[in-house]
Amino acid sequence: MLEFLKGKKNNFIGVDFGTSSIKVVELSYKDQKVFLENYGIVDLKFLAGNDLNKQKEVGKSYSYEQNLVEGVRQLFEKMKPKAKTANVSIPAFYGLITIIEMLDMQDEELAKAIQFEAHKYIPSSLDEISMSWEIIERVENPSLSLSQKTDKKNDLKKIKVLLVAAPKKDIDRYGKYVATKNIKVGAIELETFSLVRSLVGEDAGNFLIIDIGLQATNIILVEKGIAMVNRSIDAGGNEITLAIADSMNISNQRAEALKKGERDFLNNKESALVIPVLEFIASEAKRIVGLYISKNKETRIDGVILSGGTSKMKGLEEYFSRLLETKVVIGNPWHRIMIEDNAKILVGNLGGSFSVALGLALRGIEEYKRK
Numbered sequence: 001m002l003e004f005l006k007g008k009k010n011n012f013i014g015v016d017f018g019t020s021s022i023k024v025v026e027l028s029y030k031d032q033k034v035f036l037e038n039y040g041i042v043d044l045k046f047l048a049g050n051d052l053n054k055q056k057e058v059g060k061s062y063s064y065e066q067n068l069v070e071g072v073r074q075l076f077e078k079m080k081p082k083a084k085t086a087n088v089s090i091p092a093f094y095g096l097i098t099i100i101e102m103l104d105m106q107d108e109e110l111a112k113a114i115q116f117e118a119h120k121y122i123p124s125s126l127d128e129i130s131m132s133w134e135i136i137e138r139v140e141n142p143s144l145s146l147s148q149k150t151d152k153k154n155d156l157k158k159i160k161v162l163l164v165a166a167p168k169k170d171i172d173r174y175g176k177y178v179a180t181k182n183i184k185v186g187a188i189e190l191e192t193f194s195l196v197r198s199l200v201g202e203d204a205g206n207f208l209i210i211d212i213g214l215q216a217t218n219i220i221l222v223e224k225g226i227a228m229v230n231r232s233i234d235a236g237g238n239e240i241t242l243a244i245a246d247s248m249n250i251s252n253q254r255a256e257a258l259k260k261g262e263r264d265f266l267n268n269k270e271s272a273l274v275i276p277v278l279e280f281i282a283s284e285a286k287r288i289v290g291l292y293i294s295k296n297k298e299t300r301i302d303g304v305i306l307s308g309g310t311s312k313m314k315g316l317e318e319y320f321s322r323l324l325e326t327k328v329v330i331g332n333p334w335h336r337i338m339i340e341d342n343a344k345i346l347v348g349n350l351g352g353s354f355s356v357a358l359g360l361a362l363r364g365i366e367e368y369k370r371k
Contacts, residue, residue: 010368011037011083014360015072015178016191017091019236020044020214020309022071023354026081027337027361034365035338036347037082039354040075044068068177076183086183087360089191090174092218093232095166096121097192104138104157114161122165131165136226162226166190187363192230194359195307196222197366198333199352205302209331210285210320211355212236212310217281221292223299229288237310239277247273264315267322278316282323289324305331307352333358 010030016023021044026037044067100117102110114133115126122129137160175185195211200222209220213236221229237259244265245255258265265273285304293299304324306316311330321328333355339347 010365011081012361012364012368013081013083013086013183014194014357014363015086015088016194016354016356016360017068017089017174017177018213018356019091019216022068022075023357024072024075024079024081024086025354025357025361026079026083027358027365028082029365029368033338034336034362036334036340036343038079039347039350039357040079042071042075044071065173065177072178073180076180081183083364084183085186085364086178087187087189087363088174088178088185089189089194089356089360090166090170091216091232092190092192092230093216093234094170095164095190095192097190097227097230098163099136099228100133100161100163101158102161104159110159110161114163118163118165121163124167128168129165130168130171131163133164134162136160136162162228164190187360187367189360189363190230191356191359192218192220192227194356194363195220196225196227196359197362198355198359199305199307199331200225201336201362206299208285208289208301208304210281210304210306211352212281212306212308214238214309217308219281219285219288221288221301229292231284231288233281233284235277235280236308240275240310240313243275243277244273259310259313262314264318266313266315266319278319279323282320285320285324301326304328307331307333307355309351309353311352331355336362 011026011028013024013026021041023039023041025039028035028037098121100114102113102117105113118126118131138157139160140157171188175188179185195209195218199209200207202225204224206224207222209218209222211218211220215234215236215238217233217236219231219233220227241252241256241259244250244259245252248255266275266278289301293301304320304326306320306328310316317328317330331352333352334347337358
């Protein structure tokens, strides 16, 4: 606390391994405000094809993993971060997020019960899995009759437990991508939680996040800041580009440029394109919301948040608003970050593509504030 009163600046790094690029951001916390210190991005296709790797050992091809390590090394070398610890994300499709309902019980008994329940959701050996869990709600148990209830307090309640699991080998692997002689790894978490932290934070209400990446889309239902449902779809911006190319009989490169341009391909009644992957994402989003509301009658969705590089596609906000029949906005993960004037335009162009990296760095700040 004394260090805080002296105005000590504390720096935190987030590293996001996307399917098309690696993104790194460094934030600092000072005088109860969060500041952008630096950020960097490296394109994995460019990295795989540049001459830097080839110069190291002529005739040897470098693996995807080696390119990731090299990409992080280059970013750290150019950014020269002040922080010495980095939080790292792993893709959502590597992990499991689920809600388990059970009778309330003592902590020791609960840990054993969760291990037993986890077998229903995790096909592999639990020795190979890293798990964490958190009680998110205690509710009265309506299934017990008055004659069944006892004087024990726990008999009257059920609990909802948020269970998170991911393979240990994947956690270890992503940690090794980042660790250097100057940077050690702090937390490693599923990108789902990073997205929720940067896009929703402590905002009250219930939201649906649709994060459209290059090759995958994450749909996350967030209730009061907690990720209650997470669905990963093996389709994203690439499929949108291919749909535009096929519909207009043009090259993929030209379609990619048009996708990022100012033309609205989605909402013009006379020339709108049918893009199956977007229809599928919308239908999955409606299914997730409908199923959740059917189990939670008093719950309502306050809004839908679009994120990811593809969220900047012209007309996408209006398109999803029409299909989902609810308010849809483009997420702004930078809204809590103090940014110097000369960097605001650059950061504005990045949009939601840095949502995961920012969420990771913000985790470091939240942990620091709790100390």
